[in-house]
Amino acid sequence: MRARVIQVDAFTQVPFRGNPAVVCLLQEPVPDAWMQAVAAEMNLSETAFLQQDRHAFSIRYFTPVLEVPLCGHATLASAHVLWEERLVPDDAEILFQARGGTLRAHREAEWTCLDFPGYPVEQVDLPPGLSEALGAEPVSACSVKGSGYLAELPSEVMVRALQPDMARLRQGQFGPVSVTARSGSESYDFVSRFFWPAGGIEEDPVTGVAHCSLGPYWAARLEKTDLVGHQISPREGIVRVRIRGERVDILGQAVTVMRGEIVA
Numbered sequence: 001m002r003a004r005v006i007q008v009d010a011f012t013q014v015p016f017r018g019n020p021a022v023v024c025l026l027q028e029p030v031p032d033a034w035m036q037a038v039a040a041e042m043n044l045s046e047t048a049f050l051q052q053d054r055h056a057f058s059i060r061y062f063t064p065v066l067e068v069p070l071c072g073h074a075t076l077a078s079a080h081v082l083w084e085e086r087l088v089p090d091d092a093e094i095l096f097q098a099r100g101g102t103l104r105a106h107r108e109a110e111w112t113c114l115d116f117p118g119y120p121v122e123q124v125d126l127p128p129g130l131s132e133a134l135g136a137e138p139v140s141a142c143s144v145k146g147s148g149y150l151a152e153l154p155s156e157v158m159v160r161a162l163q164p165d166m167a168r169l170r171q172g173q174f175g176p177v178s179v180t181a182r183s184g185s186e187s188y189d190f191v192s193r194f195f196w197p198a199g200g201i202e203e204d205p206v207t208g209v210a211h212c213s214l215g216p217y218w219a220a221r222l223e224k225t226d227l228v229g230h231q232i233s234p235r236e237g238i239v240r241v242r243i244r245g246e247r248v249d250i251l252g253q254a255v256t257v258m259r260g261e262i263v264a
Contacts, residue, residue, distance in 0.1 A: 001030060001034060001262065001263075001264065002261060002262060002263055003024050003025060003026055003027070003030075003261070003262045004024070004025045004259070004260075004261055004262075005022050005023065005024050005025075005042075005259070005260050005261065005262055006022070006023045006025070006081050006085070006256060006258065006259050006260075007020055007021070007022050007023075007044075007256070007257050007258035007259075007260075008020070008021055008022075008023060008076075008077035008080055008081060008254050008255065008256050008257065009254065009255050009257055010072075010073035010074070010076040010077045010080070010206065010208075010237070010252060010253075010254045011073055011076065011206040011208070011231070011237030011238060011239055011252040011253065011254070012206070012235075012236075012237050012238070012253060012254070012255065013110075013253045013255055014255070015255050015257050016235075016257065017235050017236060017237065018073075018205060018206050018235060018236075018237040018254070018255075019045065019073040019204065019205040019206035019207070019235065019237060020044050020045075020205070020257070021044060021045070021046050021047065021048060021071075021073050021074040021076075021077040021078075022039075022042045022044055022046075022047040022048070023047075023048050023050060023074070023077050023078050023081045024038060024047060024048065024049045024050065024262070025050055025051075025081075025085075025087075026049055026050060026051040027051075028051075029051070030049075032067070035047075035049050035060065035062055035067075036062055036066075036067070038062075038262060039062035039063060039064055040064045040065070042064075043064055044064075045063060045073075045200075045201045045204050045205070046061050046062070046063060046068075046071045046073065046074040047061070047062050047074070048060070048061055048071065048074035048075070048077065048078045049061075049062070050078055050081075050082075052087075053097065055095060056095040056096065056097050057078070057082070057094065057095070057096050057097070058096075058097050059074075059075065059078060059096045059097065059098050059103075060098070060099065061074050061098070063199050063200040063201055064200040065199065065200035066199060066200065067099075068100075068199070069098065069099040069100035070098055070099070070100030070101070070103075070116070070117075070209050071208070071209060072114065072116065072207060072208010072209045072210075072211065072212075072239075072250055072252075073206055073207065073208045073252075075096060075098075075103060075105065075114055075208065076105075076112055076114060076208060076250075076252050076254055077254055078096070079094050079105035079112050079114070080112060080254040080256070081256070082094055083107070084256060090107070091107070093105065093106045094106070100117070101117060103115060103116060108251065110253060111240070111251045111252065111253060112251065112252060112253065112254065113249050113250070113251050114208065114249065114250040114251070114252075115247060115249060116208070116209070116212050116247065116248050116249075116250050117212060117246065117247060117248070118212055118213075118215070118216050118243065118244075118245075118246050118247055118248045119144050119145045119209075119212040119213040119216070120145045120213075120216060121142035121143065121144055121145070121150055121213050121216060121217050122142055122143050122145075123140060123141070123142050124141055124142060124143045124149075125141070126138060126141045126151075127141065127149065127172070127174060129168065129172045130149065130151065130172065130174060130177070132165070132168060133164060133165050133168035133169045133172050133174070134151065134162060134164050134165075134169075134177070134179065135162060135163055135164055135165060136153055136158055136162055136179075138151035138152055138153055138179075139152050139153065139154055140152045142213075142217065144176075144178075144213045145213070147175040147176060148174065148175035148176035148177055148178070148196075149174055149175065149176075149177050149178070150177075150178045150180065150213055150214065150217060151177060151178070151179050151180070152179075152180050152181060153179060153180070153181045154181065155181050155182075155184070156181045156182070156183055156184040156185075156191045156232070157184070158181065159179055159180065159181045159191050159192070159193055159232060160191075160232055162179060162193060164195055166195070166197045166202050167197075169195055169197050169198075170197040170198045173198065175196070175198070176194065176195070176196040176199065176210070177194070177195045177196070178192055178193075178194050178207070178210045178213065178214060179192065179193050179194075179195070180192040180193075180214055180217070180218075182221075183230060185230070187228070187230075188228045188229065188230040188238075189218055189222060189224070189227040189228050189229065190214065190218045190222075190227065190229055190230070191229070191230045191231070191232045192207075192210065192211075192214055192229060192230075192231050192232070193231065193232060193233055194207040194210050194231070194233075203233055204233070205231070205233045205234070205235035205236070205237060206231040206233065206235070206236070206237030206239065206252075207231065208239060208250050208252065210231075211229055211239045211241050211248070211250055212248050212250070214229060214241070215227060215229075215241035215242075215243055215248050215250075216243060216248070219241075219243045225242060225243040225244075226240075226241075226242050226243075227240070227241045227242075227243075228240050228241075229241060237252070238252070238253075239251070239252055240252070
Protein backbone atom coordinates (compact mmCIF):
# COMPACT_ATOMS: atom_id res chain seq x y z
CA MET A 1 0.00 0.00 0.00
CA ARG A 2 1.38 3.40 -0.96
CA ALA A 3 0.00 6.80 0.00
CA ARG A 4 1.28 10.36 0.35
CA VAL A 5 1.25 11.76 3.88
CA ILE A 6 1.63 15.38 4.91
CA GLN A 7 1.94 16.58 8.49
CA VAL A 8 0.38 19.93 9.33
CA ASP A 9 0.32 22.00 12.51
CA ALA A 10 -3.22 23.37 12.80
CA PHE A 11 -4.60 26.41 14.62
CA THR A 12 -1.24 28.15 14.46
CA GLN A 13 1.06 29.97 12.02
CA VAL A 14 4.16 28.81 13.90
CA PRO A 15 5.75 25.42 13.13
CA PHE A 16 5.77 22.96 16.05
CA ARG A 17 2.94 24.76 17.82
CA GLY A 18 -0.82 24.22 17.54
CA ASN A 19 -2.15 20.71 16.95
CA PRO A 20 -0.30 18.34 14.58
CA ALA A 21 -2.32 16.14 12.23
CA VAL A 22 -1.29 13.79 9.45
CA VAL A 23 -3.26 14.01 6.21
CA CYS A 24 -3.12 10.80 4.17
CA LEU A 25 -4.07 11.19 0.49
CA LEU A 26 -5.66 7.99 -0.82
CA GLN A 27 -6.00 7.00 -4.48
CA GLU A 28 -8.34 4.08 -3.79
CA PRO A 29 -10.34 2.59 -0.91
CA VAL A 30 -8.29 0.91 1.80
CA PRO A 31 -9.26 -1.39 4.71
CA ASP A 32 -10.30 0.20 7.98
CA ALA A 33 -7.68 -1.89 9.78
CA TRP A 34 -4.95 -0.36 7.60
CA MET A 35 -6.11 3.18 8.42
CA GLN A 36 -6.17 2.38 12.14
CA ALA A 37 -2.67 0.87 11.91
CA VAL A 38 -1.37 3.97 10.12
CA ALA A 39 -2.93 6.23 12.76
CA ALA A 40 -1.29 4.18 15.50
CA GLU A 41 2.03 4.44 13.65
CA MET A 42 1.69 8.23 13.29
CA ASN A 43 0.81 8.39 17.03
CA LEU A 44 -0.79 11.84 16.82
CA SER A 45 -4.19 12.77 18.19
CA GLU A 46 -5.67 12.48 14.67
CA THR A 47 -4.81 11.16 11.25
CA ALA A 48 -7.19 12.13 8.42
CA PHE A 49 -7.68 9.94 5.36
CA LEU A 50 -8.88 11.74 2.21
CA GLN A 51 -10.19 10.36 -1.04
CA GLN A 52 -11.84 12.39 -3.78
CA ASP A 53 -15.41 11.37 -4.61
CA ARG A 54 -16.63 13.38 -7.61
CA HIS A 55 -17.12 16.96 -6.35
CA ALA A 56 -16.39 16.21 -2.68
CA PHE A 57 -13.72 14.56 -0.54
CA SER A 58 -14.50 11.62 1.68
CA ILE A 59 -12.75 12.19 5.00
CA ARG A 60 -12.27 9.83 7.92
CA TYR A 61 -10.49 10.46 11.20
CA PHE A 62 -8.57 8.05 13.42
CA THR A 63 -6.91 8.54 16.79
CA PRO A 64 -4.18 6.02 17.65
CA VAL A 65 -6.85 3.70 19.10
CA LEU A 66 -10.22 4.41 17.42
CA GLU A 67 -12.14 6.15 14.65
CA VAL A 68 -14.08 9.35 15.45
CA PRO A 69 -16.89 10.88 13.38
CA LEU A 70 -15.60 14.46 13.35
CA CYS A 71 -12.35 16.31 13.96
CA GLY A 72 -11.70 20.03 13.68
CA HIS A 73 -7.94 20.31 13.47
CA ALA A 74 -7.61 17.40 11.02
CA THR A 75 -10.27 18.97 8.77
CA LEU A 76 -8.40 22.28 8.91
CA ALA A 77 -5.16 20.44 8.08
CA SER A 78 -6.87 18.63 5.19
CA ALA A 79 -8.22 21.85 3.65
CA HIS A 80 -4.79 23.43 4.02
CA VAL A 81 -3.18 20.48 2.19
CA LEU A 82 -5.72 20.45 -0.65
CA TRP A 83 -5.13 24.14 -1.37
CA GLU A 84 -1.37 24.07 -0.82
CA GLU A 85 -0.85 21.00 -3.02
CA ARG A 86 -3.01 22.57 -5.77
CA LEU A 87 -5.51 19.71 -5.60
CA VAL A 88 -8.24 22.33 -5.26
CA PRO A 89 -8.12 25.89 -6.69
CA ASP A 90 -7.13 28.56 -4.16
CA ASP A 91 -10.50 30.31 -4.28
CA ALA A 92 -12.66 27.16 -4.32
CA GLU A 93 -14.83 25.97 -1.46
CA ILE A 94 -14.05 22.42 -0.34
CA LEU A 95 -16.84 19.97 0.43
CA PHE A 96 -16.05 17.14 2.85
CA GLN A 97 -18.23 14.10 3.48
CA ALA A 98 -17.51 12.87 7.01
CA ARG A 99 -19.25 10.29 9.14
CA GLY A 100 -20.27 13.20 11.35
CA GLY A 101 -21.99 15.00 8.45
CA THR A 102 -21.29 17.30 5.52
CA LEU A 103 -18.59 19.91 6.17
CA ARG A 104 -17.41 22.89 4.12
CA ALA A 105 -14.19 24.89 4.11
CA HIS A 106 -13.38 28.21 2.49
CA ARG A 107 -10.72 30.86 2.81
CA GLU A 108 -11.13 34.21 4.52
CA ALA A 109 -7.86 36.07 3.86
CA GLU A 110 -5.18 34.19 5.82
CA TRP A 111 -7.77 32.16 7.77
CA THR A 112 -9.53 28.90 6.89
CA CYS A 113 -13.21 28.83 7.83
CA LEU A 114 -14.84 25.48 8.60
CA ASP A 115 -18.64 25.12 8.60
CA PHE A 116 -19.37 22.72 11.49
CA PRO A 117 -22.40 21.68 13.52
CA GLY A 118 -22.93 23.40 16.83
CA TYR A 119 -23.03 21.12 19.88
CA PRO A 120 -25.55 22.35 22.45
CA VAL A 121 -24.62 22.07 26.11
CA GLU A 122 -26.93 21.45 29.07
CA GLN A 123 -26.04 22.33 32.63
CA VAL A 124 -25.95 19.24 34.86
CA ASP A 125 -24.92 18.28 38.36
CA LEU A 126 -21.21 17.67 38.61
CA PRO A 127 -20.60 14.00 37.73
CA PRO A 128 -19.30 12.00 40.71
CA GLY A 129 -15.52 11.75 40.63
CA LEU A 130 -14.90 14.46 38.01
CA SER A 131 -13.52 17.02 40.48
CA GLU A 132 -11.14 14.41 41.91
CA ALA A 133 -10.04 13.36 38.41
CA LEU A 134 -9.41 16.97 37.35
CA GLY A 135 -7.83 18.00 40.64
CA ALA A 136 -10.01 21.12 40.76
CA GLU A 137 -13.59 22.06 41.64
CA PRO A 138 -15.56 23.41 38.65
CA VAL A 139 -18.00 26.25 39.18
CA SER A 140 -20.34 24.60 36.68
CA ALA A 141 -20.57 21.49 34.53
CA CYS A 142 -22.44 20.84 31.30
CA SER A 143 -23.09 17.74 29.28
CA VAL A 144 -22.21 18.08 25.60
CA LYS A 145 -24.51 16.79 22.89
CA GLY A 146 -22.83 13.69 21.50
CA SER A 147 -20.62 12.85 24.45
CA GLY A 148 -18.51 14.24 27.24
CA TYR A 149 -18.53 17.24 29.53
CA LEU A 150 -17.63 20.89 29.63
CA ALA A 151 -16.40 22.14 33.01
CA GLU A 152 -15.84 25.81 33.86
CA LEU A 153 -13.19 26.75 36.42
CA PRO A 154 -13.04 30.08 38.27
CA SER A 155 -9.99 31.46 36.45
CA GLU A 156 -7.51 31.05 33.61
CA VAL A 157 -4.79 30.57 36.22
CA MET A 158 -6.55 27.44 37.48
CA VAL A 159 -7.00 26.07 33.96
CA ARG A 160 -3.28 26.56 33.27
CA ALA A 161 -2.25 24.91 36.53
CA LEU A 162 -4.50 21.87 36.04
CA GLN A 163 -2.78 18.48 36.35
CA PRO A 164 -5.54 15.90 35.88
CA ASP A 165 -5.28 12.30 37.03
CA MET A 166 -5.46 10.59 33.63
CA ALA A 167 -6.12 7.16 35.13
CA ARG A 168 -9.16 8.54 37.00
CA LEU A 169 -10.41 10.33 33.90
CA ARG A 170 -10.09 7.11 31.93
CA GLN A 171 -11.69 4.89 34.54
CA GLY A 172 -14.48 7.36 35.27
CA GLN A 173 -15.77 6.99 31.70
CA PHE A 174 -16.46 10.71 31.45
CA GLY A 175 -15.69 10.79 27.74
CA PRO A 176 -14.03 13.91 26.33
CA VAL A 177 -13.72 16.71 28.89
CA SER A 178 -13.24 20.39 28.01
CA VAL A 179 -12.07 22.59 30.89
CA THR A 180 -12.55 26.31 30.37
CA ALA A 181 -12.53 29.74 31.99
CA ARG A 182 -12.94 33.34 30.97
CA SER A 183 -9.67 34.64 29.54
CA GLY A 184 -7.48 36.88 31.65
CA SER A 185 -6.31 38.62 28.46
CA GLU A 186 -8.20 41.23 26.45
CA SER A 187 -7.04 39.43 23.27
CA TYR A 188 -9.25 36.38 23.91
CA ASP A 189 -12.73 35.69 25.19
CA PHE A 190 -12.07 32.34 26.87
CA VAL A 191 -9.37 29.73 27.42
CA SER A 192 -9.64 25.96 27.42
CA ARG A 193 -7.88 22.62 27.67
CA PHE A 194 -9.14 19.24 26.45
CA PHE A 195 -8.66 15.74 27.87
CA TRP A 196 -9.76 12.36 26.51
CA PRO A 197 -7.46 9.56 27.73
CA ALA A 198 -10.00 6.82 26.90
CA GLY A 199 -9.86 7.95 23.27
CA GLY A 200 -6.09 7.71 23.12
CA ILE A 201 -5.62 11.45 23.70
CA GLU A 202 -4.47 12.43 27.17
CA GLU A 203 -4.36 16.16 26.36
CA ASP A 204 -5.19 17.39 22.87
CA PRO A 205 -3.16 20.49 22.00
CA VAL A 206 -5.91 22.45 20.16
CA THR A 207 -9.36 20.96 19.62
CA GLY A 208 -11.59 22.36 16.89
CA VAL A 209 -14.62 20.17 17.67
CA ALA A 210 -14.51 21.18 21.35
CA HIS A 211 -15.18 24.73 20.18
CA CYS A 212 -18.47 23.54 18.67
CA SER A 213 -19.67 23.46 22.29
CA LEU A 214 -17.32 26.03 23.84
CA GLY A 215 -18.51 28.62 21.31
CA PRO A 216 -22.24 28.31 22.11
CA TYR A 217 -21.46 28.11 25.85
CA TRP A 218 -19.46 31.34 25.93
CA ALA A 219 -21.70 33.07 23.39
CA ALA A 220 -24.56 32.72 25.88
CA ARG A 221 -22.40 33.75 28.85
CA LEU A 222 -20.80 36.76 27.13
CA GLU A 223 -23.78 37.72 24.91
CA LYS A 224 -21.76 37.84 21.69
CA THR A 225 -21.63 35.66 18.58
CA ASP A 226 -18.03 36.24 17.43
CA LEU A 227 -15.48 34.87 19.88
CA VAL A 228 -11.78 34.09 20.09
CA GLY A 229 -10.66 31.05 22.05
CA HIS A 230 -7.14 30.37 23.31
CA GLN A 231 -6.40 26.71 24.01
CA ILE A 232 -3.61 26.86 26.57
CA SER A 233 -1.99 23.44 26.26
CA PRO A 234 1.83 23.49 26.15
CA ARG A 235 1.67 23.80 22.31
CA GLU A 236 -1.28 26.27 22.47
CA GLY A 237 -3.35 27.61 19.61
CA ILE A 238 -5.99 30.13 18.57
CA VAL A 239 -9.53 29.24 17.45
CA ARG A 240 -12.01 31.85 16.27
CA VAL A 241 -15.70 30.91 16.53
CA ARG A 242 -18.78 32.44 14.92
CA ILE A 243 -22.23 31.27 16.00
CA ARG A 244 -24.78 30.83 13.19
CA GLY A 245 -27.87 29.32 14.73
CA GLU A 246 -27.36 25.55 14.87
CA ARG A 247 -24.06 25.82 12.96
CA VAL A 248 -20.72 27.31 13.96
CA ASP A 249 -17.84 28.64 11.92
CA ILE A 250 -14.49 27.42 13.22
CA LEU A 251 -11.63 29.57 11.92
CA GLY A 252 -7.95 28.75 12.15
CA GLN A 253 -4.59 28.88 10.45
CA ALA A 254 -2.15 26.11 9.60
CA VAL A 255 1.42 25.39 8.50
CA THR A 256 2.94 22.34 6.79
CA VAL A 257 5.90 20.78 8.60
CA MET A 258 6.56 17.43 6.86
CA ARG A 259 5.88 15.50 3.63
CA GLY A 260 6.43 11.79 3.03
CA GLU A 261 5.09 8.52 1.66
CA ILE A 262 3.76 5.37 3.23
CA VAL A 263 5.15 2.31 1.44
CA ALA A 264 3.73 -0.53 3.58
